[in-house]
Amino acid sequence: MAPVENEIKASALELIGNTPIVALDRLHPGPGRILVKCEFMNPGASVKCRSSLHMLQEARKTGELKPGEPVLEVTSGNQGCGLAIVCAVLGHPLTLTMSQGNSKQRAVHMEALGAKCVRVPQVEGTYGNVTLADVMAAESEGLKIVEQTGAYYVNQFNNERNCESHYNTTGPEIWRQTGHHVDVFIATVGTAGTFMGTAKYLKEKNPNIKTYVVEPEGSQPIRGLPITKPLHLLQGSGYACIPNLFKFDYMDGTLSVTDEEAVEYKKLIGEKEGLYVGYTSGANVAAAVKLLKSGTIPEDSWVVTMLNDTGLKYS
Known part of the structure; x- marks a missing residue:
């Protein structure tokens, strides 16, 4: 008799990655579609x-x-x-x-x-x-x-392996899970590891994919604006400087989100979709909605973004 296979993981390390993608069709019924990578489901509850x-x-x-x-x-x-x-x-x-x-x-x-x-x-x-x-x-x-x-x-802000991790895992997962249907990828930027690795992979698969950085309103150095609001709610992102790992080669544009918009969409993601997430996740979704309503991309676009962490990390 052949041995019975099991699904036992050897350690918590095997729980990292392969997070699901969920469509936010209740929060945003259209135009287009917002798809989110559920990074809060990693064992450390973040990307x-x-x-x-x-x-x-x-x-x-x-x-x-x-x-x-x-x-x-x-x-x-x-x-x-x-x-x-x-x-x-x-x-x-x-x-x-x-x-x-x-x-x-x-x-x-x-x-x-x-x-x-x-x-x-x-x-x-x-x-x-x-x-x-x-x-x-x-x-x-x-x-x-x-x-x-x-x-x-470890030096995450200057460690190229930070970007590599997303080139090796996040990008390929998104490409596979969407059935190769990605029109736009957007993400907040802290170290820039998530954005750089994922955007590079997706653009290699399809150069027509548009990629946008999400910055806090008033702290938009990647867009080239003066810093008028260094204090904002998006912990772990928007540090009022261009990160050392960031390269403009893989970016098509930037989007800005206010604290109020991040809070509003953090709340809506919970109330409409049953997902309790942090402020950068709210910012990512707010930016996706704004982009889809802006008329700058085709209205039937699929926009992929990240739910970076759980709301349980905040007080």
Whole structure:
């Protein structure tokens, strides 16, 4: 008798990726269609699980990170949660530095997974509103710890493997799950890893696919506008600078979203679609609706975007 197959996963690492795509036909019955990638279904409840796994696996392959060695990262929370899962399974002590302006739920989540979270006082932001200066303060504290301990610094903002993770997984999944029917891809930008990797893959498959970056209103450096509102609700994105990993080659345009629009669509995604997500997810969907109603793309377009994380990460 042939052995009976089972579907048991070897570890939490095998739960990362292959997230479903859902149509938001109740929230947006038309024109066109909005399709969302449910990244909150990753084990760390965000899209950052993908890059966390790839960056550490590749560092281990090259010998940059040896078994049992400590790891450090500067995070707004989601990358930290993803890294905490990977480090727990692979056996690496993990320290994370994060601005006190980022939601405390993220620190609770990271520490529940065995990581140490150092919450760094804000320089100019307020709780829930984190600026580039606040991120730089967290980075400065992180680099001190690297110098003291010799920990492997993941460095998500400058690590090309961040983009690779989405080129290898997110892009191919979207292409397969939509039956190769993608007209537009849009995404908020923090490190730019998700946008760059996914946009590059999709444009290689079909150069006619349009790609748009979503920026907070008043913090639109990719569009080339002066920064008038560095404080906004989109934690983990819109840091008022062009990320080092960002390349204009794969972008067709930018879209802006106000805090009020992000909050409105975060609420609508819950009430109309039964999905409780974070503020950047609300911003992505708000931008998709605006684009479809703008008349700048064909009205029957399928727009794919990301639900980056769960609403449970916010207070």
